[in-house]
Amino acid sequence: MKGESVRIKIYRFYRDGFQEMTWGKTLWLIILIKLFILFVILRIFFFPTHLGQFDSQAAKEDYVSGELINRAITP
Amino acid sequence: MIETIDTSLIDWSRAQFALTAMYHWLFVPLTLGLGVIQAIMETIYYKTGNESWKRTAQFWMKLFGINFAIGVATGLILEFEFGTNWSNYSWFVGDIFGAPLAIEGILAFFMEATFIAVMFFGWEKVSKRFHLVATWLTIVGATLSAYWILVANAWMQYPVGMAFNPDTVRNEMFDFWAVALSPVAINKFLHSVFSGWVLGALFVLGVSSWYLLKKRNTTFALSSIKIGAVFGLFASLLILWSGDKSAYQVAQRQPMKLAAMEGLYEGETGAGLVAVALLNPQKQQYDDAVDPFLFKIQIPKLLSFLAEREIDAYVPGIKNIIEGGYPSPAGTQVLSAQEKIEKGQKAITALANYRKAVKEKEEEKMLQSRVILEENFAYFGYGYIKDPAELVPPVGLTFYSFHIMVILGMYFILLFLIALLWGKREKFKEARWLQYICLGTIPLGYIAGQAGWIVAEVGRQPWAIQDILPTSASISKLDTSSVQTTFFIFLFLFTVLLIAEIRIMLKAIKEGPHMTSNPSH
Numbered sequence: 220m221k222g223e224s225v226r227i228k229i230y231r232f233y234r235d236g237f238q239e240m241t242w243g244k245t246l247w248l249i250i251l252i253k254l255f256i257l258f259v260i261l262r263i264f265f266f267p268t269h270l271g272q273f274d275s276q277a278a279k280e281d282y283v284s285g286e287l288i289n290r291a292i293t294p
Numbered sequence: 295m296i297e298t299i300d301t302s303l304i305d306w307s308r309a310q311f312a313l314t315a316m317y318h319w320l321f322v323p324l325t326l327g328l329g330v331i332q333a334i335m336e337t338i339y340y341k342t343g344n345e346s347w348k349r350t351a352q353f354w355m356k357l358f359g360i361n362f363a364i365g366v367a368t369g370l371i372l373e374f375e376f377g378t379n380w381s382n383y384s385w386f387v388g389d390i391f392g393a394p395l396a397i398e399g400i401l402a403f404f405m406e407a408t409f410i411a412v413m414f415f416g417w418e419k420v421s422k423r424f425h426l427v428a429t430w431l432t433i434v435g436a437t438l439s440a441y442w443i444l445v446a447n448a449w450m451q452y453p454v455g456m457a458f459n460p461d462t463v464r465n466e467m468f469d470f471w472a473v474a475l476s477p478v479a480i481n482k483f484l485h486s487v488f489s490g491w492v493l494g495a496l497f498v499l500g501v502s503s504w505y506l507l508k509k510r511n512t513t514f515a516l517s518s519i520k521i522g523a524v525f526g527l528f529a530s531l532l533i534l535w536s537g538d539k540s541a542y543q544v545a546q547r548q549p550m551k552l553a554a555m556e557g558l559y560e561g562e563t564g565a566g567l568v569a570v571a572l573l574n575p576q577k578q579q580y581d582d583a584v585d586p587f588l589f590k591i592q593i594p595k596l597l598s599f600l601a602e603r604e605i606d607a608y609v610p611g612i613k614n615i616i617e618g619g620y621p622s623p624a625g626t627q628v629l630s631a632q633e634k635i636e637k638g639q640k641a642i643t644a645l646a647n648y649r650k651a652v653k654e655k656e657e658e659k660m661l662q663s664r665v666i667l668e669e670n671f672a673y674f675g676y677g678y679i680k681d682p683a684e685l686v687p688p689v690g691l692t693f694y695s696f697h698i699m700v701i702l703g704m705y706f707i708l709l710f711l712i713a714l715l716w717g718k719r720e721k722f723k724e725a726r727w728l729q730y731i732c733l734g735t736i737p738l739g740y741i742a743g744q745a746g747w748i749v750a751e752v753g754r755q756p757w758a759i760q761d762i763l764p765t766s767a768s769i770s771k772l773d774t775s776s777v778q779t780t781f782f783i784f785l786f787l788f789t790v791l792l793i794a795e796i797r798i799m800l801k802a803i804k805e806g807p808h809m810t811s812n813p814s815h
Contacts, residue, residue, distance in 0.1 A: 236415025236733055242356060242802065243414065249794060254367060254786065257374075263779050264366035266374040269381035269770040276462075280555045283385045290767045291642040291677045292635075 305380045305540055306777040307769045312751070313781065316369045316744055317788045321365020321795075323743050326440060326487055329433035330359045331525055333426075335518075341428045346809060350514055352417070352499065353807035355429075359414060363797040369443070371784065379777060383758050383768035390456050391446050392475060404436030438491075448479035449758050452547045459669055460664065469516045478547060481540045482750075488533040489746060492706055494740040495526025499713055500644070500736035504730035512723060514807050516581015518716050519732075527710035533703060538600060544753075545601035545609070546623070549761060550685060550804050551753035553612045554692040556597060557586050561610040561620065567600065568594030568697070573690055580612045580686050612689070614771030631682035634761075675762045684764075687755040695748040702742040709735060709751030713773060724759055732811045733749035 223231075240247070273279045299345035322392035332354040373395070376384045384391070412420060412428035420428070449456075455472030456465040467473060499522045502515035545552045551789060553559070556568055559580060571590035572675040579586070602609070609627070614620050620632030629637075645669035679685060713732065716722040722729070754760060758768040 220500065229673070232415060232419060232567075233411060236411060237421075239415075240344070242798075244357070245798065246360060249791075250363050253791065257367060261371070261780070262374060265776075266378045267617060268377040269772070270377075270385060275679060277555065279385065280461070280463050283382055284460075286382050286771070287372060287463065288642060288646045288649075290678050291639065 297778060300774055301773065303774045304766055304769055305774075306774055306781060308373075308621065308765060310379065310777055310781045311372070311375055313784055314368070314375060314752075315578065316747065317784075317792075318365070318368045318372065319743060319747060320740060320792070321361055321368060322440060323486075323490035323493040323797045324361045324497060325436055326433075326490030327364060327492065327529075328354060328361065328497060329436055329494070331498055331521060332358055332492050333429045333433050336426055336429050337522075340368065340422055340514060345795060346415075346513070348518055348519070349807055349809045351467075352421060354457070354518070355413065355415065357497075357501075357799060358375070360759070360795065360798050362410070364791055364798075368788075368791075379770055379772065380758070380768050381770040383763060384762055386466060386768070387449075387759065388462070388466060390449055390465055390467045393467065393470065394442040394445040394447055394449075396473070398439050402434055402439040406432055406439070409435060413558045431790060434605055437487055440487060444486055445474055445476075447750075448482045449473055450476040450477055450757075451754060452476055452543075453759055453762055456675070458667075460667060461652070463645075478543050481543050485536040485540045485746070489743050490530050490534055491529035492526060492533055492703075493743060495522045496528060496622075496706065496732075496735050496739040497708065498522035499526065499709075503537065503732035504803065505522040505806070506598060506723060507726065507730045507733070509811070511806050512657065514716065514809060516720070516722060519722055523710050523713035523717050527707065527714055529687060530703065530710055532705070533779075536649050537700075537703065538599075539543040541600050542603070548608045548754055549610055550615050550687065551692070551749075553615060553723075554687045554689045555696040555749060556589075556688055556751050557693045558597070558609065558611040559586050559613050561614040563598065564595045564606045565597040565601075565609040566594045567596035570697070570701075571693075573693060577689075580616060580683060583593045586689075595627050612686055616685060616687070631679070631685055634673045635679050635682070637670040637673035638679070640677075641670035641674045642677040644670065663707065671762075674760065675757060675764050678764045678767045679756070683813065684756055692749055692753040695752070699745040699749065700740050702738055702745070706735075706739070706742070745805040 237243075237247075270279045270282065273282055317772065326482050332351050335347055335351035335354065338344070339351055349568075353649040376391075409428040412425065412690040413432050416425050416428060453465070455469035456467050457466075459466050474481070498518050502522065503509040503517040505515040541552070546557070556565075557571065558565065569591045572588040573727055574584060574586055574588050576584050577586045586720045597609055598607040599605050601607065607623075608620065610620055615628075616631045618633060619626055622628050644663045646668060648660055648663035651657075709731065713722065716725055716728055744766055756766065758765045
């Protein structure tokens with residue numbers, strides 16, 4: 220163990236920590252399932268960026284300005 | 295102009311955001327509060343070398359970990375919603391929202407992710423001192439994360455440090471420190487964090503009381519109660535102080551919200567603060583002659599003092615704010631809602647003319663339009679308001695939420711005081727009535743926190759950004775059905791996660807602290 224680099228020490232620290240987990244394993248499973256649902260299912264299929272349909276900055280500016288202007292109440 | 299947006303789309307978009315934010319806020323305050331309490335316990339262990347404090351800190355750390363794991367990333371859903379449901383808003387706020395959220399992301403990732411691992415894995419692997427530092431830095435990291443989120447929220451309540459650029463249709467930040475250190479942001483941060491501390495203390499008191507009721511882990515429970523009661527009393531006094539500061543900021547920046555919080559329709563000098571009251575459901579319009587209360591008990595002059603720091607100061611009511619014409623604290627005459635609407639319409643028309651002039655390359659028109667836009671931009675959002683009555687937030691919800699929060703806050707002070715006195719005399723162990731009360735108060739801590747956010751967010755309707763952009767102009771043009779679908783997906787997902795959290799948490803509590811051997815984590 221003598222002369223181990225800091226990187227290896229950090230690696231061993233995390234590896235041992237994860238291996239010794241009991242409660243933590245269930246919690247990590249929940250976190251991973253949750254992240255999968257959030258980023259793979261919800262983000263891709265249900266939450267596309269609305270302005271992502273426009274290619275350029277100028278097109279986004281035009282769209283939002285149009286929205287803001289057209290929704291106003293005129294006298 | 296006038297493009298009609300379905301009101302049900304606005305309502306569903308708001309409902310979805312509210313659901314997500316309220317769910318997220320179930321986890322954040324306990325993380326903030328329990329985190330500090332476990333760190334205090336570990337500090338006592340570090341100072342005294344008493345192993346029982348180590349085991350006590352480790353037990354609360356386990357519950358902290360469960361809460362953290364279930365709650366982590368639930369706030370990210372809000373960012374998804376910004377991009378999909380609130381695209382006009384997201385574009386319009388530009389880098390003002392992006393900068394604090396980016397800092398929050400970096401802090402959350404590096405600080406929490408690094409030190410939380412040392413906190414959980416490092417008990418037997420790093421020195422006592424290093425472990426203690428890691429524990430405190432985890433909590434500081436979590437608290438600073440909350441700060442940047444609250445800076446972003448505070449900017450919506452009190453937009454400062456920015457200028458609107460009609461070329462990009464975005465607000466651009468010119469003064470980062472005005473945004474980061476605005477008085478609204480500072481007070482919102484303090485009040486929210488202290489509410490988390492109070493919840494953490496209530497949680498410790500309640501769970502410890504359960505052990506006493508079950509007649510097990512008595513020494514552990516009494517030690518935890520002592521820390522919980524002292525910390526809870528300290529936090530609940532701080533919350534009283536920060537609440538007063540927050541109310542003052544609301545009075546200065548969002549007088550309509552203050553009027554709704556108090557059900558104040560007609561302005562008064564030397565206005566009293568409503569202590570307990572029942573609103574009159576017959577009151578339908580801000581300007582009808584119906585008395586807004588069926589009954590009320592007031593504390594004389596207190597509202598004037600809270601709002602203006604003078605017992606005989608004038609506090610405008612909802613009707614006065616709509617009709618204008620009263621002097622502001624700065625000495626100027628307050629504009630009527632109608633005058634503000636006209637200015638808002640001028641600002642939006644100027645934006646349209648400016649963009650047209652840019653396309654047609656007519657420099658003089660560009661200059662003229664830009665001047666008109668800048669002169670009237672402070673009222674930009676009023677250009678979307680059809681009827682001044684739209685400027686009145688839901689009074690019933692705001693009023694009752696505010697009073698529930700305040701009454702519960704007072705109750706918590708009393709409870710912590712009693713727990714402290716009983717704990718000091720070792721009487722807590724015998725006082726089963728007090729143990730039942732402490733256990734039953736845990737949900738009230740959550741209710742108080744949620745009520746506070748309802749006051750902050752419902753009370754500022756119709757605005758997404760105060761005076762600048764209403765929710766009706768902020769939302770994306772989507773099918774209402776798609777927002778409904780994701781609303782119910784979230785409702786299902788959140789319910790499942792909440793059940794998982796409660797089950798795991800209860801299992802861990804039933805298993806109890808390991809006072810003699812190494813704990814599992």
